Structure formats: C-alpha cells, structure tokens
Amino acid sequence: MWAASGAWFTYVAALIVSKQQTYEAILNLIEGLEVELALASEWAAGDDGNEGYLSKTIDQVANEHPDWFNPSRAIIKFDTPTLMNLTSSPYVRLLKPIIRPFVVLSYSIRRLFDTLERYQAFVFGDVAMYQSVLPKLAVSAANIANAITHEGIPSLGPPQIGLTPEEQNYVNQIFIMNEMIHQRLIGGADSNDKSCLYLAFRNARAALQQFKNELHRERLPTWFRIMHVAAGALAWVGFWQVMRWFGIL
Numbered sequence: 320m321w322a323a324s325g326a327w328f329t330y331v332a333a334l335i336v337s338k339q340q341t342y343e344a345i346l347n348l349i350e351g352l353e354v355e356l357a358l359a360s361e362w363a364a365g366d367d368g369n370e371g372y373l374s375k376t377i378d379q380v381a382n383e384h385p386d387w388f389n390p391s392r393a394i395i396k397f398d399t400p401t402l403m404n405l406t407s408s409p410y411v412r413l414l415k416p417i418i419r420p421f422v423v424l425s426y427s428i429r430r431l432f433d434t435l436e437r438y439q440a441f442v443f444g445d446v447a448m449y450q451s452v453l454p455k456l457a458v459s460a461a462n463i464a465n466a467i468t469h470e471g472i473p474s475l476g477p478p479q480i481g482l483t484p485e486e487q488n489y490v491n492q493i494f495i496m497n498e499m500i501h502q503r504l505i506g507g508a509d510s511n512d513k514s515c516l517y518l519a520f521r522n523a524r525a526a527l528q529q530f531k532n533e534l535h536r537e538r539l540p541t542w543f544r545i546m547h548v549a550a551g552a553l554a555w556v557g558f559w560q561v562m563r564w565f566g567i568l
Contacts, residue, residue, distance in 0.1 A: 342534075345410055349531050351401040352421075356524055358397050359428065362505065363520035371507030371517040380498055387497035388490045389456050390442045390449050394500075396432055403428075417530045420523040427519040431504045438496045445489070452486050 356365075364371040375383070386392055405421050408414065443449060482490065506515030513519070 341410065341413070345413060345534065348401065348408065348410065348414075349527065349534075352405075352527055355399040355402050356520070356527070359399060359402075359516075359520060362397065362431075363516045364505075364507070365520060365524070371510075372501045372505055373507040374509050375502070377498070380502060381494065384497070384501075387501075388494045389453075390490070390493055391453055391456075392497070394435055394438070396435060399425075399428060414530075416533075417523070417526045420519070420526040423514055424516075424519040424523040427504075427514050427516045430514070431500065431516055434496070434500055434504060438493075438500065441496065442493060448486065448489050452482070452490060455481050455486070456490070 360366065380387075402421060403425050405411070405414065405425070406418065411418065503510075503512065504515060506512060506517040508517065510518055
C-alpha cells in the first residue's frame with residue numbers, strides 16, 4: 320500500500336516539476352518574442368502616436384521623400400529567428416492565442432525582406448549606372464525636391480540636374496520600389512492591407528501582451544484530487560496495519 324501511495328505522489332511531484340518547466344520555457348519564449356518585437360518596432364513605427372506611412376498621392380510622397388530616388392540610401396534588415404520559427408516550437412499547442420497574429424507578422428516581414436532583396440539587386444545590378452547617377456544627386460534634399468516633375472510617375476528631369484533618360488528611368492524605378500516598400504508593405508494606420516507591417520506588428524504585440532497577462536502554470540486535472548485522497552487513504556491503512564503488526568494498536 321505504501322508503495323502504491325508513494326508511486327502516485329512521486330508521479331504527481333514529477334508532473335508538477337514538468338509543468339513548471341513548461342511554464343518557464345514559455346516565459347523564456349515570450350521574452351525572446353518581446354526582444355524581437357522591440358527590434359522590429361522601428362521598422363513598424365511602433366512607438367506610441369506614430370501613424371506610420373499614411374496613404375498619400377504619388378506627388379505628395381515624392382515631395383516628402385526625395386531621398387527615395389537616391390540609390391545610396393541604406394536599407395538594413397533585421398533578424399527575428401524566434402518569431403519566424405514560432406510554429407515549430409514544441410509548445411505550439413499552448414501558444415494557440417498568438418499563433419495566427421504572429422504567422423501574419425512573419426509573412427509581413429518575409430514579404431518586406433523579399434522585396435528588399437529585389438530592390439538591392441536592382442540598385443547594385445548596374446554598377447556603372449549607380450556610379451554615374453550618384454554624383455548628380457549630390458545636392459541638398461531641398462534641391463532634389465524642387466527638381467521633381469510629375470507626369471504619371473515622379474521624375475528627376477535631366478534639365479534640372481543633368482540626368483540622361485536612362486538615368487532618369489533608373490532613379491524613377493528606385494523611387495517606385497521605395498514607395499512600395501514604405502507606403503504599401505510597411506504601411507500605416509489607414510492601410511487597407513491587414514498584412515502590412517504596421518498593422519501586423521500591432522496585432523501581434525497586442526496578442527502577445529494579452530497572452531502574457533493571462534498566462535499561468537497549467538493546473539493538475541480536478542480528478543487528481545480523488546487520487547490524492549485514495550493514495551492518502553492507502554498510506555494511512557498501511558500505517559495502521561504496521562501498528563497492528565507490532566501490537567501498538
């Protein structure tokens with residue numbers, strides 16, 4: 320009887336330790352996600368009150384961002400391994416409330432980075448064109464903005480800064496790709512694309528915060544109480560039998 324009772328309580332103790340380890344592992348996973356969200360925050364205009372890249376006409380965008388014509392503009396990616404591999408986690412069963420918003424965010428980031436790779440391949444694909452255009456764009460941002468004309472798509476007219484038609488097409492394409500990256504793929508508060516980085520980031524961050532607030536160590540099943548009573552009773556009966564054996568009772 321003592322063996323059966325001891326086996327039960329040993330099993331329960333091991334199960335409690337296992338659940339505690341799972342709880343701590345999920346907390347560590349949450350911490351990793353929070354760090355990566357903080358890293359992505361700057362890209363997603365994550366600070367309070369920032370509305371991101373709101374919808375604007377092509378003329379407005381060209382006037383506000385003349386640097387988007389410049390091929391030397393640096394665009395640096397970031398790594399989010401925990402976020403990207405969330406569905407491969409051994410605890411995915413316990414992460415259901417945050418899986419969908421983080422899958423959408425993962426898609427948003429991957430789509431953005433794929434576009435960035437195409438952008439960089441285009442910008443640096445013609446070294447001679449890059450080197451030819453760069454000195455002509457070495458003017459102040461204000462002068463570049465004043466040089467922009469609009470006929471269907473923005474253009475830096477050759478009469479203003481001396482670009483050849485080929486060079487003009489090159490910088491126009493750079494601007495168009497920058498406009499797609501920022502206005503559409505990153506987006507802003509009024510974006511119609513729920514998968515844009517701005518909205519996907521906020522949905523994932525809110526889901527993670529709610530999940531963290533509601534997280535607790537998984538409780539033992541209610542029926543375990545019956546087994547506790549039964550195991551306790553077996554231990555008592557065993558003790559009583561020993562006492563009778565020695566004639567104490």
